[in-house]
Amino acid sequence: AQKVTQAQTEISVVEKEDVTLDCVYETRDTTYYLFWYKQPPSGELVFLIRRNSFDEQNEISGRYSWNFQKSTSSFNFTITASQVVDSAVYFCALSEAWNTGNQFYFGTGTSLTVIP
């Protein structure tokens, strides 16, 4: 079973629109960590945010915000007033504390295209 599901394969928005990228996870652990990474066309993986399971407070960083809801096992990512530079593939990932391998489970990614 997929531990991290990103149901949106591709999204296109017009510049300045808001866009939300969905991430649903599955774990039996009570302590876990969720991450978002950005992969721009250049190919590197850029860390965006880390959230632990005990911190359900939403976070805002500039135009980026994250909505963590344990009740629905979701960790959604919203970009406000999107820009062309936001065009990238975005990955959500889960790390479980019990897992001594410190493994990450990645979703399949959402490819975001921002049209000027």
Next chain:
Amino acid sequence: DAGITQSPRYKITETGRQVTLMCHQTWSHSYMFWYRQDLGHGLRLIYYSAAADITDKGEVPDGYVVSRSKTENFPLTLESATRSQTSVYFCASSDPTGRNEQFFGPGTRLTVL
């Protein structure tokens, strides 16, 4: 410079050849990982290592071999490359006593003809 590096960045090889992808990190992180990235699959874990001389299989280990004689290096070897191993390979490291964040290398694009 500090960080995590991979070499080569691009590699073209032929079916049946042995290929080794190198990964080097300067943070002395105990954990290191190898992922492959394929369209429609995201990143999948091949092998990981908790410390020097300790390695374990991930989700897709078949056809790959790893070793870790030194903390800073984690080479990945394709003993007999196949076309299905054409992919982008990412190495990562993390400090389990820290914030559980994984730091990724720039990736190696491997093409097997």
